[in-house]
Amino acid sequence: MNGDEDWLTVGKLVAAQGMQGELRINPSSDFPERFTLPGQRWLKERNGEPRPIELLTGRQLPGRSLYVVKFAGVNNRNAAEALVGQNLLVPSSDRPSLAEGEFHLLDLVGLEARLQAEGPAIGHVIDLTTAGNDLLEIELLAGRRVLVPFVEAIVPEVQLNQGWLRLTPPPGLLEL
Known part of the structure; x- marks a missing residue:
């Protein structure tokens, strides 16, 4: 596995926790077992190559993501602090199966955003942000970027195979 397409980023190491070498991870995965079940994972520094590391234990902080x-x-703590800022990876072949209507959020990046199924694109999904709800960052054709909550009421249709999603934004959302 050499290319970025061979890996899924499932979280980012954001801080050391305590004095015994534990680390806090900000997850970018909705699958808690990626952080709680022991086994091999990979770490990657910016512009670096993934390197294996063994996850021994993990737990979610109560009331936090x-x-x-x-x-x-x-x-x-020093060893933990040296890892802060790195991404936690799993092989792309480790994607869990999804139910109907569920999506791997990373598959949404690059999709056209439309207001009607047969209508023209108004922009493209360029990134994802997790802040309570998942937010799609959409770059509009006019060059502005907007954040759109990825909820069924606002994004009622996703056509991965056709490369687009349909938006039904409330008034003013795309003007923010």
Whole structure:
């Protein structure tokens, strides 16, 4: 596995936790087992190559979206702090199966955004943000960027195979 398409980023190491080498992870995956079940994962620095690391334990912080994990060989705060900023990866072949109407959020990047199924594109999905709800960052054809909540009331139709999604934004959402 060499290319970025071979990997899924499932979280980012954001801070050391305590003195025993634990780390906080901001997840970009809706599958908690990626942070709680022991096993091999990979870390990647910006512009670096993925390297294996063994996840020993993990737990979600109560009332928060963050997870606290412990990796093999990371035994103190200094070692943990050296990993902050790196992405946690799994092989792209490790994608869980989804039910009807569910999507891997990363598959939405690059889709055309339309107001009508047969209508022209008004922009493209360029990124995703998690802030309570998942938000699609859409670059409109006019060059402005808007954040659109990825909820069924606003994004009622996603056609991955055809490369588009349909928006039904409330008044003013695309003008913000």
